[in-house]
Amino acid sequence: MAEKKRKKLAIVVESGTLDKLYCAFILASTAVSIDMEAHLYFTFWGLTMLVKGAMDKAGLPTEYKHLEGQLAQKLKQMRYPTPYEMMKRLKPTKLLHIYACSPSMEMFGIKREDFIPEVDQIAGAATFLEIASGADVTLFI
Secondary structure, rough: OOOOOOEEEEEEEEEHHHHHHHHHHHHHHHHHHHEEEEEEEOOHHHHHHHHHOOHHHOOOOHHHHHHHHHHHHHHHOOOOOOOOHHHHHHHHHEEEEEEHHHHHHHHHOOOOOEOOOOOEEEHHHHHHHHHHOOOEEEEEO
């Protein structure tokens, strides 16, 4: 009997703000919980969040900056994991795949050794488009 093909979620993570990171990782964790692969492509300011220590310093966008303290308090009260904690919890499933955009690396002067260990692959747009073309759901965050 042939193995059932696993569904895929592909997300382009373009922003490095806390709200967008939560959105990406909540969707990824939901996908993984229903046995879908989640492929996240970090580009532009999203890419900067893959630098060691950066994700834990992410904040809200300027128009919501005044709500950061309130959000932090509520998330702590809910015992909600940070985006980086979510990523670390998902990696052992082998269903979460993290890609760093190579042109954005060059643009920002980021080297492979600057990244957190959870980054699976450095890829250009063509590589990620090949992955995304086989996805059942594709999103831009």
